[in-house]
Structure formats: structure tokens, C-alpha cells
Amino acid sequence: MKDLLGLTADYASQFLGSLDERPVRPSATVEELRAALGGPLPEHGLDETQVVAELIEAAEPGTIGIPSGRFFGFVIGGALPAAVAADWLTSTWDQNSAQIGPTPSAGVVEEVALAWLQELLQLPAGVSAGFVTGCQMAHVTALAAARHRILERAGWDLARDGLQGAPRIRVIVGEERHVTVDRALRYLGIGSAQIELVPADGEGRMMVELLPDALAGGDGPTIVCAQVGNVNTGSCDDVTAIADAVEGTDAWLHVDGAFGLWAAASPRLRHLVAGSERADSWATDAHKWLNVPYDSGLAFCADPEAHRAAMSVQASYLEQSDADAARDQMDWVPEFSRRARGFPIYAAIRALGSTGIIAMVERCCGHATHFAELLGAEPGVEILNEVVLNQVLVRFGDDDALTQATITGVQQDGTCWLSGTVWRGKAAMRISVSNWRTSDDDVERSAGAILEAAARAAGAVRAQ
Amino acid sequence: MSDVHDLFRLAADYAAQFHDTLDERPVGPRASYDELVEALGGPLADEGSVDADVVSELIAAAEPGLVGSQTGRYFGFVFGSALPASVAADWVASAWDQNGFSVVTSPAAAAAEEVAAGWLAELLGLPDGVSSGFVTGAQGANTTGLAAARQHVLAAAGWDVARDGLAGSPRIRVLAGGERHVTIDRSLRLLGLGSSALELVRADEQGRMRADALRDALAGSGGPAIVCAQAGNVNTGAVDPLGEIADACEAAGAWLHVDGAFGLWAAASPRLRHLTEGCERADSWATDAHKWLNVPYDCGVIFCRHPQSHGEAMAVAASYLQRADGRSPSDWVPESSRRARGFAVWAALRSLGRDGVADLVDRCCGHARAFADLLGAEPGVEILNDVVLNQVLVRFDDDDETTREVVGRVQADGTCWLGGTDWQGRAAMRISVSSFRTTSEDVERSAEAILTAARSAAAAVG
Numbered sequence: 001m002k003d004l005l006g007l008t009a010d011y012a013s014q015f016l017g018s019l020d021e022r023p024v025r026p027s028a029t030v031e032e033l034r035a036a037l038g039g040p041l042p043e044h045g046l047d048e049t050q051v052v053a054e055l056i057e058a059a060e061p062g063t064i065g066i067p068s069g070r071f072f073g074f075v076i077g078g079a080l081p082a083a084v085a086a087d088w089l090t091s092t093w094d095q096n097s098a099q100i101g102p103t104p105s106a107g108v109v110e111e112v113a114l115a116w117l118q119e120l121l122q123l124p125a126g127v128s129a130g131f132v133t134g135c136q137m138a139h140v141t142a143l144a145a146a147r148h149r150i151l152e153r154a155g156w157d158l159a160r161d162g163l164q165g166a167p168r169i170r171v172i173v174g175e176e177r178h179v180t181v182d183r184a185l186r187y188l189g190i191g192s193a194q195i196e197l198v199p200a201d202g203e204g205r206m207m208v209e210l211l212p213d214a215l216a217g218g219d220g221p222t223i224v225c226a227q228v229g230n231v232n233t234g235s236c237d238d239v240t241a242i243a244d245a246v247e248g249t250d251a252w253l254h255v256d257g258a259f260g261l262w263a264a265a266s267p268r269l270r271h272l273v274a275g276s277e278r279a280d281s282w283a284t285d286a287h288k289w290l291n292v293p294y295d296s297g298l299a300f301c302a303d304p305e306a307h308r309a310a311m312s313v314q315a316s317y318l319e320q321s322d323a324d325a326a327r328d329q330m331d332w333v334p335e336f337s338r339r340a341r342g343f344p345i346y347a348a349i350r351a352l353g354s355t356g357i358i359a360m361v362e363r364c365c366g367h368a369t370h371f372a373e374l375l376g377a378e379p380g381v382e383i384l385n386e387v388v389l390n391q392v393l394v395r396f397g398d399d400d401a402l403t404q405a406t407i408t409g410v411q412q413d414g415t416c417w418l419s420g421t422v423w424r425g426k427a428a429m430r431i432s433v434s435n436w437r438t439s440d441d442d443v444e445r446s447a448g449a450i451l452e453a454a455a456r457a458a459g460a461v462r463a464q
Numbered sequence: 465m466s467d468v469h470d471l472f473r474l475a476a477d478y479a480a481q482f483h484d485t486l487d488e489r490p491v492g493p494r495a496s497y498d499e500l501v502e503a504l505g506g507p508l509a510d511e512g513s514v515d516a517d518v519v520s521e522l523i524a525a526a527e528p529g530l531v532g533s534q535t536g537r538y539f540g541f542v543f544g545s546a547l548p549a550s551v552a553a554d555w556v557a558s559a560w561d562q563n564g565f566s567v568v569t570s571p572a573a574a575a576a577e578e579v580a581a582g583w584l585a586e587l588l589g590l591p592d593g594v595s596s597g598f599v600t601g602a603q604g605a606n607t608t609g610l611a612a613a614r615q616h617v618l619a620a621a622g623w624d625v626a627r628d629g630l631a632g633s634p635r636i637r638v639l640a641g642g643e644r645h646v647t648i649d650r651s652l653r654l655l656g657l658g659s660s661a662l663e664l665v666r667a668d669e670q671g672r673m674r675a676d677a678l679r680d681a682l683a684g685s686g687g688p689a690i691v692c693a694q695a696g697n698v699n700t701g702a703v704d705p706l707g708e709i710a711d712a713c714e715a716a717g718a719w720l721h722v723d724g725a726f727g728l729w730a731a732a733s734p735r736l737r738h739l740t741e742g743c744e745r746a747d748s749w750a751t752d753a754h755k756w757l758n759v760p761y762d763c764g765v766i767f768c769r770h771p772q773s774h775g776e777a778m779a780v781a782a783s784y785l786q787r788a789d790g791r792s793p794s795d796w797v798p799e800s801s802r803r804a805r806g807f808a809v810w811a812a813l814r815s816l817g818r819d820g821v822a823d824l825v826d827r828c829c830g831h832a833r834a835f836a837d838l839l840g841a842e843p844g845v846e847i848l849n850d851v852v853l854n855q856v857l858v859r860f861d862d863d864d865e866t867t868r869e870v871v872g873r874v875q876a877d878g879t880c881w882l883g884g885t886d887w888q889g890r891a892a893m894r895i896s897v898s899s900f901r902t903t904s905e906d907v908e909r910s911a912e913a914i915l916t917a918a919r920s921a922a923a924a925v926g
Contacts, residue, residue, distance in 0.1 A: 001548055002480035008552040009476035012559035013469035026571045030790045033575035037810065041583040045820040048549035051811050055553055055576075059807065062572030063560045074569065076801075079561040081468050082515040085475040086522060091554040091760040092479040093530050094546040102540060102883075104493050105529030108500040116508040133600060136800035144654060162658030163630035179780060180800050186777075187611060187798060189656025191629030287801065293558040295803040313650050326497065334654055334798070336603035336647050337543075337754060339762040346504070347522055353512035419568070 004049050011056060012084075019068045019437075023414025028061035036061075069437035070416035070446050075231065075259045075391070077288040078435035086347030087293045090340050097340035098330040109342035110329055116349050117298065120357060121284070122264040122277055128304035130311065130332035131341040134297035135258040138283030139184035140334055141299035141311060143223065145281060146252040147188055149306040150221035153250050159309070163189045171195045172214050173225040174206030174237060178256055181225050202424070203235035203386055211245040222251040228273045229260020232423050232430060233384075234368070234391030236260050240275030247278075255279040258297075259434060262289040263389060266358045269365065272388060281307075289361060289390075291436045292344040299332070307332060364390045364433040367443045371431050374447040381454065384428050392431040393423050396454050400427035402461055409453030416446035471515050478523060479551075486535045486901075490878030495528035503528075536901035537880035537910050542698065542726050542854070544755040545899035553811030554760045557804045564598075564804040566792040577793050577806030583813050584765060587821060588751070589731040589744055595771035597778070597796030598753075598805040601764035602725035604798060605750030606651040608766040608778060610690065611798075612748055613719040614655055616773035617688035620717075626776060630656045639663045639681055640692035641673030641704060645723055648692050669888065670850055671697035675708035682716035689718035695740050696727020699887050699894060701832075701853030703727050707742025720746040725764075726898060727853060729756040733822045736829060739852060748774075756825060756854075758900045759808040766796070828854045828897040831907045835895050838911035845918065848892055856895040857887050860918050861925075864891035869921040870914070879913035880906075 028036070036058035046054075065071050067078050079087075100107030114129045130141050147169065151158045154167045163169075169190055173181055175197045182192060198206050198214050206226065215222065224246050228236040239255065246253045255261070255276050261284040263269040264276060276282065280303055286296035301307035312331035330336055352360065368390045375394050376383045384393035396403045407420040407429050421430040429450070433443075495503070503525035513521075533543045546554075562570035564577065581596035599605050614636065618625045621634045638657060640648055642664045652662060666677040673693060682689065691713050693704040706722065713720040722728065722743055728751040730736040731743060743749070747770060753763040768774035779795040794800050816824060829852075836851045839858050848857035860867045871884040871893050885894040893914070897907075 001483045002477070004548055004552050005476040005480050005555070006473070008555050009472035010469070012555065013472045015559060016468055028571065030567055030571050030575055033571055034579065037575050038579045038582075041586050042814055042817040043819060044817040045815055046817065048547070048552065048811075048815050051549040051815045052552045052556065054814070055807060055811055056556060059572040059576055060560075062570070062575055063562055064570055066561050066563060066570075067559070074563070076563055076569070079558065080515075081471050082518045084558050084561075085471050085515065085519045087558040088472075088475045088479065088555045089519070089522065089526075091546065091551050091558070092482060092534075093526075094534055094551075094760050095530060096533065096541070096543050096754075096761055100497070103529075103531050104495065104497055104500055105504070105526035108497065108504050108529060109526065111501070112505045115505075119508050133799045133803070134801040137798060140654070140798065147656075158656075158658060159653055160658045160660050162652075162661050163656035164633060164635055164658075164661065166631050168631045169629075183780060183800070186626050187607070187655065189614075189625070189630035191625060191627045193627050194629050194631075285801065287563075293561050293803070294563055295799065295801060297801075310653075313646050334603070334607065335600045335762065336650070337601040337752065337762060337764075339600070339760070343522065343526070347518050350509065350518045350521070351512050351515055353509040355510050356512040 004052065007049060008052060016067055019065060022065060024065035024068050024070050024417040025411050025414045026062050026064050033062040065417060069435055069439055069442040071435060072416055072418040072431045072433060074419065075288050075432045075434050077291050078437050079293040080291045080348050080351055080436055082351035083292040083344040083348040086344040090343045095340045096337050098337055099328045100326045106340035106342060107327065107329055109346045111327055113342050113345045113349065120265045120354060121261055122270065123282065123300055124277055124302055127300045127302055128307045128332055130299040131329065132297045132299055132333050133295040134287060135283050135285045136180045136184065137334055138297045138299035139180055139256065140187055142254050142281035142283050142301060143184050143188055144310040145301050145303060145307040146223045146254055148310040149303055150223065150250065150252050154221045167220050169194060170218050170220055170222045171225065172198060172222065174198050174200050174227055176200040176204035176230055177225055177227055178231050178258065181256060204230035204233050205235050206237045206242065208238045208241035208245065211242060215245060215249055215251065222249065223254060224251050225254045225256060228255060228257040228276060229389060232391065232393055232421050234260065234389030235386065236272045239273060243275045243278035253279045255282045257282055257284045259285060259288045260389060262361050266361045268362060286345050289434050290345065290348050292348050296341050296345060360436050364438065367433040367438055368392050368431065370443050371447060375450060378451055384423055390433045394429040394431065395426060397458060402457055403427040403429060405457035405460065406454045409457050410450055413449055413453055415449035471519065474516055475519060486532065489532055491532035491535050491537050491881040492875050492878050493529045493531055500529040531881065536899055536903055536906040538899060539880055539882040539895045539897060541883060542755050542896045542898050545758050545901050546760040547758045547812050547815060547900055549815035550759040550808040550812040554808040557807045562804040564802045565794045565800060567790045570804060573804035573806060574790060574793050576810045578791050580806045580809040580813060585767060587732045587818060588728055590749060590767050591744055591769060594767045594769055595774045595796055597766045598793065599764045599766055599797045600762040601754060602723065602750050602752045603647045603650065605764040605766040606647050606723055607654055608798060609721045609748035609750050609768060610651050610655055611777040612768050612770065612774040613690045613721055615777040616770055617690060617719050621688050634688055636661060637663060637685060637687065637689040638692065639665050639678060639689065641665050641694055642667040643671035643697055644692055644694055645698050645725065648723060670702035671700050672702045673704045673709065675705045675712060678709060679712045682712055682718060685716055689716060690721060691718045692721050692723060695722055695724035695743060696853060699855060699857055699885055700849035701727065701855030703739045706740060710742050710745035721748045722746045724749055724751045726752060726755045729825050730853060733825045735826055753809050756898050757809065757812050759812045763805045763809060824900050828902065831897040831902055832856050834904065834907050835911060839914060842915055848887055854897045858893040858895065859890060861922060866921055866925045867891040867893060869925055870918045873917035873921050874914055877913055877917060880910035
């Protein structure tokens, strides 16, 4: 065991230490990876050191450099070394973090981390929280709590009677909400036809002046989903105006803040998410901006009773804690047996402290602004969004094909990695800065590589 | 990066030493809740700390509150342990920090899952062409399988649940055995099917659904129906008569979902496979990898005979079947961004091989029988279940109070750990053997500790 884990530790530090020299893109195709990892089900066992050596050899070429400071794809985040090490302890200890009685340490770190996160994210005192796999399941959790509460207000016992025959739920969302909201609603038995879209402005923010009419345009149990941090532009809905519109109605206000909610940690950026504290529930990720390893997300709820009613479970063999005396982890999430997700979160917060978290969030946003300046200064390069947070949308030669060719060129070059999107009908390069490791030098090197790829793409177009 | 190297070496040395000393550690937690809050808690710090200090402090503070589910003498719930190769692979997964969302976010994660899913389907005797998803556990697998079922049976009734939701849809009947696992109820609730939609089918004294009762219940039912069968009752380990249940479902046109959190692994053993016969005829199967395959938490697997319905229920976008670049892992699970769970499963299967998995399953079941023999030989000790798999229910002096007292004393003693349950109205001790580490000596030592506790409890209660 010592040799095996020692070798793994040596490999991991060597891997992370060599990120600077590696291309950020994967170097193997899925076909090659299938061949390297695949084959028939092995009949016999293999020495574990050999297994891990083979896994590394076969799979490493198909990894993408998410831990690199020059990975700017999607909104992914890196992993702080202390969080990686705590995640290793999590695998080693292998606690089934379902209940605090059988696994007290796993339960207590969640309680401690909950209090720290509530303070960091400026959420109201007394919120409940579930440590889930990511923002997708945070939506499922929070919207299940919402579904429970609004149907109860309508006199419907959801746990007993389900949705069949229940009053029809309306869900009002901004046109540019994230797709995970729709997916969560589908799981919960709320169909796409029940989702009402409020138009969004040029930055993807819900046009809040239209919300009161939308709310008045129907009746019945209603959920409103706001967004802080549009996945393309990083823009945040005006949650204060949304909360004003919702106030006085029976509607539930949910905030999707997968990464954007972390702006609340920063005194300089906090104004972007003002009003969020007035919501009924919040969904965010820890594996993005807090930089803990995958997977880790958080559902917070200002209505712990609804939260627990929607999630908790009873069984005779569980010998459950008294709900008032202790917090059983599984009562707040859709999972039952589960990984002890509190340990890496705890370690990340301890390693950074609040000042470190604020600095990390602000640094990423500063890098995004720097990207916009470096790229936007070039003729023919257009920054499509107001860079308010960590996201930058870039368009080249005001042309879809040229923009796409530039993105492909950057991905192939391997200095950095980013991907494309379509923003309001136009192809765009999408840069997201959410890794603790990203330095000024990473940004400058990457901007240089992007501009070279743009020049190559333009040259290729001219040559045709 | 020498700081990182030192940090990782610190974690590795500690983990190795932790594993090496498992035998001497008490299996139960030593610290109280208040002590743990004191050690781990405190206000949010303004300033950060050195990484190595964070990790050392976390170890010092949390270790006394760990439960020794890694030892060979942990018999609580059905927890499983973690094979060294899968722990190391899970470490690599954390270091690579791949987002197993799609082929684009990690070709390696996607390929490892595809390969591991194929191996698992073969090992578990499932039909060719099943779709699969790596989820957090059997709870997530039940949710996924039942979401696929909901999609499928409503589509057959002409209802598009993805578009129109459940309000106003044709009514779905859900039938499950009286002794189904509570995760079924929980998944149904999440999916918007209330407890009143669930019809309980009588179970026999081992907790198996009665196939004749199911046939009666399904008779005359023409509408959308889902049947939840169980392979491996959480108390007795008993497996429903899956062949007869499949017959009844076929006749009624009902979707058959099998909850096989641990019991499905009987199919991996030529000696035990007869228990799950008929299981291959189901429409969906839920199981855990973190239990009997002994990979670290959390990891479960869903398989489905109907990839179309599975995809329509779960996929991010409707284009899921046409992805040119290969199987997108998140299209088959409730998660979007997600851990690359395939690496640890791949490593577990590679390190054990087909015969190693069969041996692991057989060995655990043999240990369960040994427990039943050792304990059952003692006067006043009764084994309440047929020990067909890895579960043993033990009752002392046919008395609830004595039985609970024995469980409490065993937990306090620390030689081994196990819990109590209530089986058909009677208190029982519940022993589950699901760790690769458990040896015959562990069983003997533990049986001895249990009998010692029983004697002292009888004296105290009597």
C-alpha cells in the first residue's frame, strides 16, 4: 500500500508540475483511448501497482488540462493542492457520508463548512444546505423544496399524492437561463411546456421590467428562477428587482449561481449579486470557483423545513438522528450513500481563508478583463460582452467561420484551451477564467496564442 | 512544485500508515460529536494556512470521528471497502480533476466509463446493447432507471412527460414489494410520484415479493405500470423471484426495474448466479459499485434495456443519440458536471478480473454463513434469515431489549461494528459482509466479541 500510494503521489505531483510544458488539449482520440483502455473483460487479476501504471499510461493522453492555469473552457475551475490532498483522504477514509451517527467526522465537517459558506456567500443566517454533486443536482434539490412548498400552499400533499392531478406549476425563467434548470425540472416531473420565458437583454439578463406582467399573466403555484453568472457573458440578473416583483406573491425565488454567486464573497464584486440574499433557494458549485476537485456543488435553502421534507428519508435499519439534535447529511440531498464531500471543501476554505477566496475570485475577474484588453486592442477582434465577471466572449472579423477557425486553431495549438459558443446568433470564442493557478503570464501567453491563431485563420481564409 | 510533492507525499504516507494500522484501530468512532465540533469548527478564518498544515490538522481533527469501514471487521449497513487499486485510481482522478461531462470535457473519462460499463454489463449478465450511466449510488441509479421507466410507459400511453410534465398525465401505477428498499420511495417522490401511487405487493418471510400476489395485482391493469423488484433485501439479502416477476410484467406490459444495490453482484459468481436468474429480462437495473465492487464512495451504476427512453429521460439535449464523437457520459445520469467515476471502476475490475470479482462475492457470502454457524450454535441465539447472500440477522434470547443491548455493547467494544434493525416486528442485529479485507480470522474474532457482548448483556438485562 505504501509503495502504491507513494507512487501515485509522486506521479500526481510530477503531472501537476509538468502542466506548464504540456499541451492543454488531449493528445489521444477516443478511438485510441478505447483501444488502450479496452479489450475483453480481464479474466484474472493484476497487481495493483501495474493497474495504476497502465491506467496512467492509457488514460493520461486523453485527459484535458483542466488543472492547468491556461484552461479556459466552459467554467470548470481547477483544484487547490490542499483540496486535492483532502480528496485523497476522502477516498482513503472511504466514509459513507449519509448520516452523522455512523460517520461523525464527515457530518461535522459539512456543518462547519456550511456555516463558513453561508458567511462567505452572504446568505441569510439559518439557511440549510445540501452538499451535492454539482449545480445540476443543487437545482434538483432546491426546486424539489420549492415544489413541495408551493404545492403545500395550494393545499396539495405532494409526498402523498405526487404531481399527477396536482395544480399545474408555472416556472418563470429568463430566456438565457442555463440548460441545467430545464433538466432539473424535467426530472421533477415539470415539463418544458410549463416553463415561461422572460426575454433577456443583450447581456443575457432577465428583463426584469417584464417580470411583473409575467407573474400576473397566470395563476397557480409559481417558481421564479433568477441567474447570477450567465454561462456565456458572466452577467447577473438584477436580483433586487426580481425579488421586489416576487415579494407579495406566493412565488418561490430560486437563484442559479453556479459560479456567479461567488461574487458575493468579494466586497468589490458583491454589488453584482445584490438582492440574492432575498431568495428562497440558491444553487452553486464548489468544483468551479472554490477549486475543489470534481464533483461538488451546494444547494442552500431559506426554508429548511421544505428542504428537508423534499429530501429526507426514514428506514428502520438506519437508527436515525433526532432531526432537532443533529444534521444527517442525506436529509438535504437527493443521494443516500454518498462521498464525504465536506472534507475537500473544508480544506479549500482553510487553505485560502476568506481573504484568499476573495483574492482568487477577484484575480480571475482581473484576468478576464486583461484578456478583453489584450484581445480587444487587435483590429478585427470584438469583445461581445461587458466583462463584469470572469467570462469573455470574443468574435473575430465579425465572421462565424473565422471565429470558429480561430477556436479550432487555438485548441490544436495547445498553449491554452477554450471553446466556442453561439451568442445571440453569432459565433463567439468563450473564455472563462476560474482556476486558482492562472497567472498574468498564463493570460499573456494565451492571448498571444489566440491572436496568432486568429492571424493564421485569417491568412487561410484570404488564401482561399 | 516541491511543496506539492511534499504535500502529496504527506498524504500518501499517512494513507499507507492508516491502512497498515487498521487492524489495531477500534472500528467505531472514538470522538463525540462535541469533541469533533470543537476540533474542526471555529469561525471562518480571514487568513489562509499552509497546505500541509491544513491537511495535518484535518487528519488530527477528523480521524477520531471516522468509522472503520475500511477494516475487515466493519459489518454495518452494506458499506463495502475500497480496493487499493481503486483508491489509487481515485487519487489520480482527483489530481487530473477531469469533468466527466462529455467527450469534449474529458475523452479519457468518457472512454474509461465506456470500457468499464461494457465489462460490468458482461459481469452482471445483462443483455447486449444496454445503455449505462455511472451515478453516485443506487439511489441515483433508481432515480435514473425510474425516470426512464416514467418516460417510456407514458410515451406508450401517448403522453410526452418531458414536454407536458406529470400534472394531467395518465396515472402511473407503481408496484413494489412490501420489503423494497426505502430508496425506491425516495426516487419516486423526487420524480413526482407520490406514496399513494405506490402499491405494495405482499412479501414473504424472507422479504421477497410474492410473484402470485404481483400477478393478481397486475391482472386487468392496462395502463402505464412500473414494477420494482429487488435483488438483495437490505436486511436478509433475499432476492425476489425475478423470473416469475418478469413473466408477470411481460403479460401486463409493465416496465420491470430491478434494485440490485448489492444483490445484483450474485450474478458475477457462477455459484450464486442462480439467485438472480431472470434478472436479465428486466428493463432497467440499479446497482452500487461502492458496495460490493469495493471502489471508494460514491459510485453506482444504472443499466437500461431502452437507450432511447433512458436518453430522453436524462440527456442534456435531444441530440444525445447522434453524438458523432462517442458516448457522452452525462447523457445517461442526472448529473451534468461530474467526477470521472470510471477510473476507479476500471481499476477495480482490472485488478480483480472476472475470477477475482467472483471470488470476492463468494468469499463474503461464505463469511456470512460462517457468522450464522458460529453465532447460531450458541443457545439463545437465533438466526432470523436464510443466509443466501452476505446478510445475517441475529436475535438474542428472542428479546428486543436484549438484542439492542448486545448491538450497543458490540459497538462500544470496538472489535467490530454492526447495527441493529427491526425485522418484521422484531429487533435484530444486522451483519453485512461486503469488504475485500474480511478474513476468516476477522469473522472468528468478531463472532467471539458478539458472543461476549451477548453474555454480558444477558447478565445485565436478566
